[in-house]
Amino acid sequence: MGRKRLITDSFQVVKKRKRDSKETKKAQSPLHGEYYTAHPDQLETLKQFDLSWQYGPCTGITRLQRWERAELLGLNPPAMVRELLEKHNKDPLVTYSLWHGYCL
Template sequence: MTTKRGLITDSFKVVKKARNGVKREKRPTPPPPQKGEEQQCVLSSCLEPETETVREEELQRLTHFDLNWRFGPCTGISRLQRWERAKLHGLSPPEEIRDLLLQTHTDPEYNLSLWSEYPL
């Protein structure tokens, strides 16, 4: 006696969604701003500056340092302690990170690692 082995798809009905007959209307593209005319921002993304501030760029570099496991774990210690430990073990951490941390040693947002908010 052979038992027919069914597929999981055999036990469920095939249900197809009906397509809406309504197509989305395409909006015409707005004309380019005229010379001397200021462009108005409609989207919320226009309200943010196009370029990152220096602080955001520095914090981004420090986040990349935190995420790079080549320099060892970063939980439970400050970024500067991690940098010094990596240097002690010959892992060649970037000098620019150390310089940045020494310049901003009073700011906890710079000193504490990305994972400092999570309990150990």
Template sequence: MKGFYRQKKKSGIAKASSKKSSAPKSKPHASFTLGSDKEELLRQFDLNMAYGPCAGMTRLARWERASKLGMNPPQEIGALLKASNVRSQSLWDDRI
């Protein structure tokens, strides 16, 4: 059975290892960087599944649907979506 599994011999002479990093440090993805407080509130809205799925619809459409179905979405989110220049697509729009 000893010959069945190949064993690697431990040698006494070790090669010098290189200290260089082979992979360069990458920048964080633009959508994962923290933006303003408005974007953080909208990100939390996207992650909250209590207001239904968000795939294939805009944030405003999701907020309006949740409001019509009596899920009581936050009024501040609705005001943000209707008034300011924020990204209309959900956090998951490009990833699904």
């Protein structure tokens, strides 16, 4: 009778490398790239703009489209919101509304 066969006899053993620290994971995150420059307080301002129903619905359009629509309708949206949208126009966290990731 021979020796008992192990699963490692058929498959190569692959060892996972350990991560150095949480900092390397944070550095690899796409949210820390060159286009993602909006500060948390600026994102909070945009979030409040999304949650304010006086400027109309925000689903299905970008924040800039919503701001322009509100301006055309004479609803006087905050000018600071437009400045943020134009300044950080490549940042998806700024461009799209709070509800962009949800199927509604």
